[in-house]
Amino acid sequence: xxxxxLQIENLTTSFKIKEKYYPAVDHVSFSVFENEIVAVVGxxxxxxxxxxxxxxxxxxxxxxxxxxxxKYKERDLVDFxxxxxxxxxxxxxxxxxxEPLTALNPLMTVGDQIEENLTFHTKLSKEKxxxxxxxxxxxxxxxxxxxxxxxxxxxxSGGMRQRVxxxxxxxxxxxxxxxxxxxxxxxxxxxxxxxELLKSIQKDxxxxxxxxxxxxxxxxxxxxxxxxxxxxxxxEIGTVKQIFANPLHPYTRSLLKSIPSQVTNxxxxxxxxxxxxxxxxxxxxxxxxxxxxxxxxxxxHEESPDLHEVAPEHLVRCTCYKHFYFKGS
Ligand SMILES: Nc1ncnc2c1ncn2[C@@H]1O[C@H](COP(=O)(O)OP(=O)(O)OP(=O)(O)O)[C@@H](O)[C@H]1O
Numbered sequence: 001x002x003x004x005x006l007q008i009e010n011l012t013t014s015f016k017i018k019e020k021y022y023p024a025v026d027h028v029s030f031s032v033f034e035n036e037i038v039a040v041v042g043x044x045x046x047x048x049x050x051x052x053x054x055x056x057x058x059x060x061x062x063x064x065x066x067x068x069x070x071k072y073k074e075r076d077l078v079d080f081x082x083x084x085x086x087x088x089x090x091x092x093x094x095x096x097x098x099e100p101l102t103a104l105n106p107l108m109t110v111g112d113q114i115e116e117n118l119t120f121h122t123k124l125s126k127e128k129x130x131x132x133x134x135x136x137x138x139x140x141x142x143x144x145x146x147x148x149x150x151x152x153x154x155x156x157s158g159g160m161r162q163r164v165x166x167x168x169x170x171x172x173x174x175x176x177x178x179x180x181x182x183x184x185x186x187x188x189x190x191x192x193x194x195x196e197l198l199k200s201i202q203k204d205x206x207x208x209x210x211x212x213x214x215x216x217x218x219x220x221x222x223x224x225x226x227x228x229x230x231x232x233x234x235x236e237i238g239t240v241k242q243i244f245a246n247p248l249h250p251y252t253r254s255l256l257k258s259i260p261s262q263v264t265n266x267x268x269x270x271x272x273x274x275x276x277x278x279x280x281x282x283x284x285x286x287x288x289x290x291x292x293x294x295x296x297x298x299x300x301h302e303e304s305p306d307l308h309e310v311a312p313e314h315l316v317r318c319t320c321y322k323h324f325y326f327k328g329s
Contacts, residue, residue, distance in 0.1 A: 003074070004031035005175050005208045006055070010068035013047075013054045015279065021065050022279040024050040026232035028068075032176065032208040037199070039211045039219035039240075041255065042229035045276040048212045051229070052180045055210075056095055057085045073175070091121040094169030098181035100161035104153040110137070110164050111149035117171045136167040141197060159190035163197065170201060180212045195222045217259040220244060225313070228252045231277055231288040234307065238314035248316040250296070250324040251289045257326070270326075287318040295327050296320055 011028045014021035025047045032038050040048050053059050054066055057077060070077040072092065080088065089095070097103040105113055114133045118124055124132060130149075137145035140163040153161055162182060169177050179198065183191035199222050202209060211223060219226060219240070226243040228236040228251060236249040247253045257270035274292040282288060287301040305318035 002033060004033050004071075005073060006032040006210075007071040007074075008055070008069065009071070011051070011054060011070060012065075012067045013050050013059070014065045014067075015050075016063040016065070017280055023284075024232050024279050025054060026284070028229075028232075028234055030227055030234065030237060032210060034175070034208055035202065035206045036225065037202065037209045037211055037223045038225050038227060039213060039223035040227045040229060041213055041216050041219060042251075043214055043255075043272075043276050045278075046229045047232040048214075048229060049180055050232075052095070052178050052210065052212055055178060056089055056093065057082075058089075087121075090117050090168075090174075091172045092174055092176070094172075094174040094177040096162070096165050096169045096177065096179040096182045098184050100158070100165040100185075101153060103165060104161060106153055109150050109152055110156070114164070114168050114171055117168055121172045132171070133167075136171055137164075139170075139201065140164070140167045141193075142167075158186050159193065162186060162190075162194055166194075166197065166201070170205070170207075173205060174207060176208045176210070178210045178212070181214070182211070183218060184213070184215075191218065192221075198222070215259075216255050228255065231282055232279065233288060233317065234315075235289065235317045236315065237307070238311075242311065242314045246314075248310060248314075248321040249289070249318070250293050250320060253324065253326075254292075273327075287320055289318075290320065293320070293324065293327075296324055300324075 009029050011025055012023050013025040014023045028051060030038065040051065042048055055070055066078055077088065111133050114136060115129045118129045118132060134145045134149060137148055142148045142160060142163055183194050186194060198209060211219060213219060223240050225239050227234055228249065230251045236252045243252060247256050254270065254272045258272065260269060272292060285304055287305050290301050300320045300323035302319050307315040307317050309315050
């Protein structure tokens with residue numbers, strides 16, 4: 001069996017709030033293989049960004065505790081010094097953020113920003129860096145790469161800025177790219193183009209991709225596997241086919257029901273009652289989704305539920321899925 005690029009085991013990321021630590025990522029385990037797109041989905045506040053920032057070790061060290069393992073090519077990033085992490089970030093693992101206008105430096109030209117990464121991680125000469133940068137801009141579908149090279153971020157459209165972010169992320173041929181809501185700020189047609197671009201780059205490079213999104217509809221076409229996160233935990237994990245054809249956890253089913261394309265003209269969009277609990281106030285001893293489906297009997301839930309394997313590669317948390325139905329159905 002091939003080895004994963006990334007192997008996360010029992011990762012727990014806790015934030016210090018008023019002198020106490022509260023987990024925002026709670027015993028999360030999964031792997032990413034070469035040439036694979038793993039989507040992490042869940043509503044706002046489920047811990048997706050905390051997970052991404054933990055892998056990159058970009059949290060504030062003084063207020064964050066990271067436990068468990070983040071094995072990148074068999075080396076545990078949790079033990080890495082800041083200096084070692086600087087060699088990993090941007091070179092081995094690239095990251096694409098949601099809003100390129102805030103992630104890009106408004107005072108630097110596009111060319112300089114891409115070259116900065118190349119200067120830090122490679123020994124390429126100035127001329128070779130320029131050529132590589134033009135090549136990258138071409139690869140990500142920028143129509144006039146030499147002109148864009150000298151432009152500033154605000155002179156580009158949102159879609160073009162996101163392409164620039166992608167070119168920075170892939171500049172040093174990383175084995176893994178983390179894309180944190182890369183299309184959320186873009187309109188639908190541009191979203192599709194950006195995801196298709198990521199997929200086509202992956203074909204050439206075989207990199208693994210972690211695609212973080214709150215929108216399940218975004219991942220259907222591009223992902224290989226889906227991880228559904230709720231309140232810091234993985235509640236379901238499976239292949240795209242398993243999650244879309246046989247979703248089990250009530251949260252997965254609720255997310256799928258709220259996808260607009262699945263709604264006919266007659267029906268209203270499904271809204272999941274209630275809210276994701278805050279890391280300070282949540283009850284960690286019971287099924288964390290149970291307060292949002294109060295019509296399901298308490299007996300349907302397990303105490304401190306674990307993940308159960310229901311089919312090869314398909315895992316679901318809590319037995320409540322066996323008893324779940326939508327309110328009013
Ligand atoms: N630095 C921090 N200090 C304290 N709490 C934090 C910190 N960062 C995140 N949290 C809390 O951790 C939980 C998970 O947040 P996170 O941003 O990872 O969620 P998310 O699923 O990525 O949501 P979004 O899509 O809105 O970013 C939330 O309750 C959030 O308030």
